[in-house]
Every structure is written in C-alpha cells, then in structure tokens.
Amino acid sequence: MAEEKQVLFAGFGGQGVLAMGKFLSHAALNTGKNVAWVPSYGAEMRGGTANCLVTIADEEISSPLTENPTMAVIMNRPSLDKFEDKIKKNGTLVVNSSLVNRLPERDDLKILEMPVNEIAEKLGNTRGANMILLGAYMEKTGVVDVEDALKYFDVIFADKKERIKQLNREAFMTGVQYARQNW
C-alpha cells in the first residue's frame, strides 16, 4: 500500500489556513486521489489558532487523523511552537518567516522558509498570503502537480467572482515562482 501523505496547515484564525487545506484537497481530488480534510474545530475566536489536516492517498484512506503528519505548513509562531515536535522524522516544515521569529530547533526536518507577508504586501494582496505559500509549497513538494492545480483553479473557485479568482491565481503563481528561485 502506498504511503498516505498527511499535511498539517496551521496559523491564526483569519489567515486562511482552512482554505489552504481545502484548496489542496480539491486539487488532489480532481487528479483522482482520495482525500480527507479534517479541521480543528472548537470554541475558536477571531485571532485564535486554527489548523486542518489533509490526507492524500492513492487508495482508500485508513485514518484521516494523525499525531505525526509528514509535512506541516506553519503560518505563525504559536503554530510552530505547538507542532514542531510532532512532525514525522525527516519530514518537511514550511514556515512563514514573516510571523515566525525563531528557527526550528530540530535538525532532521527539511525546512522551507518564506517571508510570506512581506511578499504579499509587495504584491498588494495581503489577503493572498495563504495562496502564495500554498503555491510555493505545492511547487516544491509536488504533493499535487502545480499544472494540475492550475487546470482546476476555476473549478475550485467556481463560486468566486472573476476578480477574486484572478487575485488568487496571481498570488499562487507568485509563490510558485518564489519556490523555483529560492528553494
């Protein structure tokens, strides 16, 4: 049985971490994979922490839950503090260095850093920070092929206005470019 890939997205409420997981899930689904998206739900408040876990597999997904995901996309400092120890050995950690003012302590992890908020500001699309990091993450890890994701972009954002679609696509591509040049 092929390995199930489990990715954790974590950050502040409002940073769009649940949406990142949903985008990846939909992209994977459209390429014929099995997926499960599990949000942390609780008495969450604005500015509180949010996270979701995405499982992608070729075959039926056994458990959509895990304590030790193979990859984590970390959007803020509290999430790094909370999840650094839990990532699987030799896993991948993607970090938004704009909001994480320390380096990860573990030396077995593959660390990919990116000042996402600065880049988003430069792009003039601060709300697109999540899509920027997602683009970079997908380009680098190939969890889902970027070309495939782009192909299904309009399907995934079907209920959004044309302008929003465009902004998200632009943010996503900015991340893809960043990964190609820096990672």
Next chain:
Amino acid sequence: MKGNEAVAEGAIRAGCKGFFGYPITPSSEIAEYMARKYPKIGGIFLQAESELAAINMVYGGAATGVRVMTASSGPGISLKQEGISFIAEAELPCLIVNISRGGPGLGGIQPAQSDYFQATRGGGHGDYHIIVLAPASVQEMMDFAIDAFELADKYRIPVMIMAEGTLGQMMEPVIPRKMVTEFVDKPWATTGCRGRQPNIINTLHLTPESLEKRNIHLFSKYAEIKAKESRAETFLLDDAELVVVAFGLMARVVKKAIMEVRRKGVKAGLIRPITLWPFPEEYIKRTIKTAKIFLSVEINMGQMLEDIKLVVNGEVPVDFYGRIGVNPNPEEIAEQLLRVAEREGI
C-alpha cells in the same frame, strides 16, 4: 462535502420532506444545509423554539406518513428523549442524527462516543429500542441516511445515525446516491379519513393487558430486527488473536494502527459494529474461539465494552482503551495494541 452536509443530502435523496431542529455544535451544518435546500426543492425546514418542540414536530410529521428527521448533539438529544420514547411506542418511522460530543452535562464540543448507552438502550423512558447506525466515512454519512429511512419504514421504528463530531466536521469526496423513488405503503398514516375508518396514533394504554400486549409486540419486532439487520465490518480477522472492537471514525483509526502492529508481527484484527443496536453479537461469538483477548477502543469511559462482555460471557478477557473529547490517533492506538499484545503474549 462535510459529513454533516452528506447526511443531510442523503436524507433528501431518501425522500425526506421535513427537517425540524434546533442548532447545536457540532451538528448545525445539517440544519443549515436543509435551510438552504428545502426552499428550492420543496420540503419543510423549521427551526423550532426548542429541542422538545422539534422532536414533537417529527412525531407529528411521521404520523402523516411523510419521511421526516431531526439532528442534534448530546445535550440536545437528551432533551428529545421524551419524544423519541413516544415515537418508538407509536411505531413511527423517522431519522434522528446525533453528531456527538463529550458529556455529561453541557460537556464540551469535542468529538466523543459517550452517548452509546443512551442510543443503544432506548434513551427515554419505557421498554424500547431504536436502530442505531454508526458511519465511519463521509460517504457512509450519505449512504446510511438512505438506509436509515428504508429500515425505519420497513420496521416502523425510529432510526438514529450516531457519528463523532469529527465525522460531521470533516470533508471527504462523496459519490452521490440516486434519489429514492419507491416507498412502502403506509396504510396506518393519518392522512385524512374520508372514505375509510380513522387511523389513530396513540401511546396511552390504561389497561395492564393492553400495555403488556403492546410491549410484547414491540419486542417481537425487535427480535426480528436483531436477527435480520445486525451489521458489522471485519478487517484482518481470520487469524487475529488480539481482536479490537471499535465503531465509527474510531474504527478507521484502529485499522491503521492494526496495519502498523501487523508489521511488527502482532496478529491483530478488527470488528467494527455498523449497527450499534442491534449489536452484531454473531461477529463477536464467531471470534471467541480464535481470540486471545478482545480490546474495546472507544471515545468514552467504556460503554460498548459492556455489550462485548455480555457476548463473550467470561470466555476470554475483554480489555478497554478510551479517551474523552479527543479522537485518539493511530500512533497512540498502535502503542496500546503493542502493550496489550506483549502482556498477553500475542
């Protein structure tokens, strides 16, 4: 789709025409889904003033022969118990969904399986049972909604779908089921009696003889359901010495843990009850000879454990592992399995 949306869509595809409820986390998306859908496709969504009102609307709706449902979570399901007892006695079909959270009291909103006793022992006052289905995937949330209405109509009995909060909140792809177009006749329904004798739906029996007769009738029906409708899924059970019993999403987590410990040579297998009532006793019975130990894994303090013990009847040990308010993960379960296996020399 979210699990909550899938169970709602499944109900619609089963021909459910009325939803009566009162919102509560983590079940509220079911009501939201119905509120969005019914105005467009024809059906009644009604947010009642309380859980008690909602379940009595279900009682009334079901009495007219229409497929109706409600949904809630732990504390809300408790409030509905009076109505559920009445509906069970009146032998009316309906669907009750419990997207369960931890208790007792208001408890928390985290996932749990601690309503097992309440669901499988009837829940309200009096001698009765309802059928309880425990899905393990978002697909099954949809599938079981349809199965639930079929069973409910066939046996004139309330059917409950009970799922951990996680299953209601998580998303998975779903293959939509076809709309149900064939329904059983309900000559007992109160549909207006022009041209026929009136149908009366009532739960009051003032003479002891009639009450006893009624209960005997209900229990002969329950015996038939037990014989024909007990369902379970098994996984790597043939040579299993450590037999884990788990239901709902928990069973999937256990599957992964079993694959993990099998790699280390531990002969573990799974029985996943799909109907919690009737409890799939035969599956346990068949395994007693080969099992060295049963292990019940639940998100509560040990409830299904008692049903397993009743069947095993002391022939082999029955152990328990449980958490409250958290879905244990595969790594944690695997550790427990290894611990038990080592202790029992498996």
